Amino acid sequence: MSDTVVGFLILGIGMLVVLGVVFAISSRGGAPTARAQPPKGVHLPGPSFLPVVISVGGALMGAGLAFRGTDQLANPFLAIPGLLVFVGAVIAWVRAANHEWREAEHTSHDDGATH
Amino acid sequence: MATTTLEPRAGTYRRSWVLDWLTTVDHKKIGILYIANSFLFFFAAGILALVIRTELAVPGMQFLDQATYNQAFTMHGTIMLFLFIIPALSGFGNYIVPLQLGAPDMAFPRINALSFWLLPLGGILIFSGYLFGGAAAEGWTGYSPLTSDQYSPGVGTDLWIIGLTLVGMASILGAVNFIATIFKMRAPGMTLFRMPIFVWTVIVTAVLILLATPVLAAGLIALFIDRNYGGSFFDPSVGGNPVLWQHIFWFFGHPEVYIVILPAMGVVSEILPVFSRKPLFGYKAFVFATIAIGLLSWSVWAHHMFTTGSVFLPFFSFMTALIAIPTGIKMFNWLATLWRGKLMLTTPMLFALGFISMFLIGGISGVMLASPPIDFHLQDTYFVVAHLHYVFFGGSVFGVFAATYYWFPKMTGRKLNEPLGKVHFWIHFIGFNLAFFPMHQLGLSGMPRRVADYSPDAGWTILNVASTIGAFMIAVSVIPLLINVVATFINGEPAGNDPWEGNTLEWATTSPPPPYNFDSLPPIHSERPLFFLTHGHGHAAARPEDLEEDPGDDVERRDGLV
């Protein structure tokens, strides 16, 4: 078991360190840039953290399955956080999609295109 | 959000580029993420290849033990196929297909991002076996009963299963995205038979991914249940059947190899016309040949299982030989495109020509293996290793490199240095053939695959030495590519919109394109809309029929297919 824990700590801390360094260097931010607007009438979702978050949740659940103890369905320390992250992210995704659909319905289309 | 009032400070903002890339849903950035991620995995799996070749160069165990060697070839194969070739081609598809269709993005941009991010996570899970007592070591094909918990008790195999399942889900979502985009988001005037040929290969590939990958998922889940929950799918002692794994795996596995090759064929079919200054010969025949390959690929899986004694040999041998026909049609089309063209031997063209010649060799060795009497002697020998590397590496990877040099200017706004590119190509080409051609002979003289060592009396040593030298040449050839990429980013020659005088819509916008791709679209009356835009109807072409299009067409017309 301790092998597993050491392995996880290495992986997890390693990734956090790398990300932290990259973040620190890069968030010294450049000049303000304008957010691009699509052509009028074209509705596309904006940037979102949810794809990364869902992937992490899925990977945690998967790792929970792989690292299960005997007579367990999955390792609860991995699978449960993974499930929570996954479900939370799916809920957030559905709500964001809802929101966008309603916005799309209510912004006016004065371009003459039919729905 | 992009067009709505949800963003409180619409307009200008300061943003870290890490956050920008982590949260992007823009198909162009996602495409670049795919390609960059794939090349990282390419280098990792390439190092594993060098490890294998170093161990095999001469008889005797040099520096590995058998278990580590088994992990090396397993990880090499799994990573190269699932985390390099397919994602790299996916990445080019992601970047280029919406542009070639005249669309502002993919049909489902956020799911597109999700498909990408599952990849590095799945890859980390697969590789992490090394940290937990050993990675999977049963070959990328994972045959039972070797993969059972009895013979491979470590967690490495479970991590391999889980990681591959995640990667498979990413592929399936990507396939849904590509098919929906191609059917629903073509620019007006672009009927199906005016789509670029690369788009055709992508859609056929996507259909194969959509339908084959779930079968792999079913098999992987069955294997996981056997290993972890006392299942008996593949365990003969309780009524299971080990050969069942091979059936499930190869029912996926054979369409898989066409998934790997078709987009590369599409890339080559884009490049050859541009650098021969001639249209692709037989566009429609090429489309139908691609569809035929896609359909036939479902009927041949058991040619990987001839020696099990469990399959009906004549049928599978016949169907396998049949695939040579549409493939031959494509070869003919490519050669006819080159014939009497004004050839420009740029680096992408060199890799495309390399593809044709290397894939031809791989195809021939494949047809040889399609014959059971031959296959019974060559199954599980180095002949198969030679075959698969000529088609995967000589085919798909050459296609990936061709795509890299061809579309790099579009993606970055700068052209890669041509002399360096040619150095890369030639060292790579010579090294590749030196590494893999001897393997044909090694297989014919009986050297088995997946062995860590061999007898000094077998007479295989000199060919293995040659092969190892070739492998290191391939490694060395990557250096000019890396130098080229870095130097071009620092100080490369600006490319402009259309550095190659291309035919398709991606060259009708800036390099790199603006966020929503096109400020305006040219009219689309043919499969070469940009050619006609640039050259018009008065241009003196090689043959009058090259100027054919449908001038009286309604530019708003689209297929009502879906």
Added chain:
Amino acid sequence: MQAHPAGEHAAQVAIAHGGSGMPTALVGMLLFIASEVMFFAGLFATYFNARATSPGEWGPPAGAHELDLPLAAVLTAILVASSFTMQFGVWAIRRGDIGKLRLWTAITLGLGVLFLSGQLYDYSVLGFGIGDGVFGTVFYTLTGFHGAHVFGGVVGLTIVLARAWRGQFSARNHVAVEAVSMYWHFVDVVWIGVFSVIYLLR
């Protein structure tokens, strides 16, 4: 660059909306369902192969209960009925009747939950598990993954019901309802396959 300025903006909008024909989201759901069909095809393949190659009699291991055909038949009736009620809901919202949509969706959801409860009850009394020989393995894998897909459908129905409750659907705009109903019909068809193969064909 020559373009058609007047028609082109409309063209851009047309592209983004997927033009005429089936809404893009529905195309996506249909494709996803195709992939799920292939997933179940793989599982069915394991069932048929196991049945064909495993020695001895094909069925639950000795000492366990026989399969409960009457219960399975009831579950089939429940699920088929729920497909009908789902379709009634779709027809209702196509007419713009969101009140009926709420009703039929709630009924469908209830039937789905009933199906799952019945399935779980069956599991609890069967007397054999996934690790009890190859029949147990393929039985639980096939019915278990089907049940998981029913659960996914139930989640989708809950979301549709919640949005219908808040009045977020109209005759013109109810893609989510159509998509979830397609998925629900798929789940039903797979069950008919599972029932026929495991309980009828044996």
